[in-house]
Amino acid sequence: MKPNKHLLIHNTSQLLTLSGGAQRGEGLGSLGLIEGGMVVIEGERILAVGSNEKSFAKQFPQASTFDAQGHVVMPGFVDPHTHLVWAGDRAAEFEMRLQGKTYLEILQSGGGILSTVQATRNASVADLVSQTRGRAWRAFCHGTTTAEVKTGYGLTLDSEIKQLQTILSLGSEGPFELVPTFLGAHAIPPEYQQNTNAYVDLICSQMLPYLINWWREHAPDRPLPFVDVFCERGAFDLAQSRKILKKAKILGFPLKIHADEFDNLGGAALAAELGAASADHLVKTSIPDIKALAKSNTVAVSLPGTPFGLGEEDYSPAKEILKHNGLLALATDTNPGTSWCESIQFIIALACRKMGLTPAQAIAATTINAAAAIQCDTQIGSIEPGKQADLLILETADYRHLGYRFGTNLVSYIIKQGRIYPVKQPAPETSFMTGVS
Numbered sequence: 001m002k003p004n005k006h007l008l009i010h011n012t013s014q015l016l017t018l019s020g021g022a023q024r025g026e027g028l029g030s031l032g033l034i035e036g037g038m039v040v041i042e043g044e045r046i047l048a049v050g051s052n053e054k055s056f057a058k059q060f061p062q063a064s065t066f067d068a069q070g071h072v073v074m075p076g077f078v079d080p081h082t083h084l085v086w087a088g089d090r091a092a093e094f095e096m097r098l099q100g101k102t103y104l105e106i107l108q109s110g111g112g113i114l115s116t117v118q119a120t121r122n123a124s125v126a127d128l129v130s131q132t133r134g135r136a137w138r139a140f141c142h143g144t145t146t147a148e149v150k151t152g153y154g155l156t157l158d159s160e161i162k163q164l165q166t167i168l169s170l171g172s173e174g175p176f177e178l179v180p181t182f183l184g185a186h187a188i189p190p191e192y193q194q195n196t197n198a199y200v201d202l203i204c205s206q207m208l209p210y211l212i213n214w215w216r217e218h219a220p221d222r223p224l225p226f227v228d229v230f231c232e233r234g235a236f237d238l239a240q241s242r243k244i245l246k247k248a249k250i251l252g253f254p255l256k257i258h259a260d261e262f263d264n265l266g267g268a269a270l271a272a273e274l275g276a277a278s279a280d281h282l283v284k285t286s287i288p289d290i291k292a293l294a295k296s297n298t299v300a301v302s303l304p305g306t307p308f309g310l311g312e313e314d315y316s317p318a319k320e321i322l323k324h325n326g327l328l329a330l331a332t333d334t335n336p337g338t339s340w341c342e343s344i345q346f347i348i349a350l351a352c353r354k355m356g357l358t359p360a361q362a363i364a365a366t367t368i369n370a371a372a373a374i375q376c377d378t379q380i381g382s383i384e385p386g387k388q389a390d391l392l393i394l395e396t397a398d399y400r401h402l403g404y405r406f407g408t409n410l411v412s413y414i415i416k417q418g419r420i421y422p423v424k425q426p427a428p429e430t431s432f433m434t435g436v437s
C-alpha cells in the first residue's frame with residue numbers, strides 16, 4: 001500500500017491562518033480566523049486550507065487525519081530576537097540587583113555582560129551546543145518553531161565564529177529552526193575599552209570580510225546571516241553603528257540594530273535609512289523616529305521581557321508605532337542578563353498588559369510580522385498553501401487565552417515541517433496523584 005502522503009488536520013475550534021502578509025499599523029491583528037477550519041499538509045508544506053469537510057474528504061480520500069479535539073490551530077511562533085547561545089548564568093547578579101547594588105558594583109564584582117563573554121570565550125562549540133540545547137528545546141515546547149539567534153558573547157573573531165558554528169550545528173539537529181545573526185558589535189570587548197574605534201575598525205576591516213568567506217565555505221546553501229549592532233551609550237555610538245552597518249550592507253549582509261533601549265541615539269532612524277530588516281528594543285524612540293520607521297519596511301521589534309526582567313516601567317510605545325502605520329513584531333530577547341525567557345507566550349501576556357496590545361495583535365506580532373522581521377515571511381508565519389507546515393495545536397478553544405493566561409504553556413502539539421511533536425501530556429481525567437518512588 002502506498003503511504004499516505006497527505007495529513008488532514010480537522011476538528012479545530014478556530015483556525016488562525018494569519019494570511020495576507022505582514023500587517024501594518026492599525027491593521028495588526030487580522031487573524032484570518034476560520035471557525036472549524038481544516039488544513040492539509042503534504043510533506044513539509046501546506047497544501048490546502050479551508051472549512052468544507054465534505055470537499056476535503058473527496059479531494060484527499062487517503063489522507064491520514066489529526067484530530068485537533070476542538071482546539072485552536074495556528075502558525076508556529078517566530079521569535080525574531082534572541083541571544084540563545086551563551087555559557088554560564090548570572091543568577092548572582094540578579095540577586096545583587098534585587099539587593100540594591102548598582103550596575104557599577106555588579107560590574108566590579110565580575111558581573112554584567114563581560115562575565116558572559118568570559119564564560120563563552122572559555123567554552124568549546126560542544127559546550128555551547130549542550131548548554132544551548134535545553135533552552136532551544138524549552139522555547140520549542142512553548143511553540144516557537146523558528147528563532148533568530150545572535151552571536152555577541154565572544155567579541156573576538158574566533159569566538160564569534162564559534163558561536164556561529166554553535167548556531168549552525170544546533171540548527172542542523174532540528175526540528176527547531178535557527179536564523180543566525182552576527183553581533184560582533186554587541187559590547188566593547190575588555191581589550192578595547194580605551195579605544196573603541198579600533199574595535200569598530202577590526203569589525204569592518206577584518207571580521208566582516210572574513211565572515212563572508214567563512215559563510216560561503218560552511219553554509220553555502222544558506223542566505224548570509226544578519227549583521228546587528230548595539231547602538232547605545234556605553235556600547236556603539238551612532239557614527240560607529242553607521243560605519244559597521246554600512247560596511248555590512250556593501251558586503252551584502254542584511255541588517256538589524258539594537259536601538260533606543262536606554263537612550264535615543266538615532267539608531268531607529270538609521271535602520272530605516274539603511275533598509276534594515278528590523279530595529280529592536282525601541283523603548284526611548286522619538287515620534288520622528290517612529291515616523292521614519294513607519295515609512296520604511298523596517299520592522300519595529302519590541303522586547304517587553306527586557307524591561308520586565310530589569311524591573312523597569314518603560315515599554316515600547318506600541319500604540320504610537322501602530323498609529324503611525326509601522327510594522328510591529330514581538331520577541332523574547334532571551335539572554336542571561338536581562339530576559340532569560342524561553343516562552344513567547346509570556347511575551348504575549350506582557351505585551352497585552354504593558355503595551356496595550358490585544359491578544360489578536362500580539363499573535364500577529366509573534367507570527368507573520370515576526371517572520372517579516374527576519375525576512376522569512378514568504379516561508380513561515382502564516383497558514384497558507386505553499387508555506388512551510390509549521391503549526392501549533394493549543395489546548396484551548398479560544399485564541400484569546402493567549403495573553404489572558406500567563407505562566408502556563410498552552411501548546412499541546414507542534415507540527416514542524418510536517419512532522420508532529422507532542423510536547424505535553426494531556427491533563428489526566430481522574431487523579432494525578434501518581435508518582436515514582
Ligand SMILES: [Zn+2]
Pocket residue numbers: 081082083258333
Ligand atoms: Zn538583544
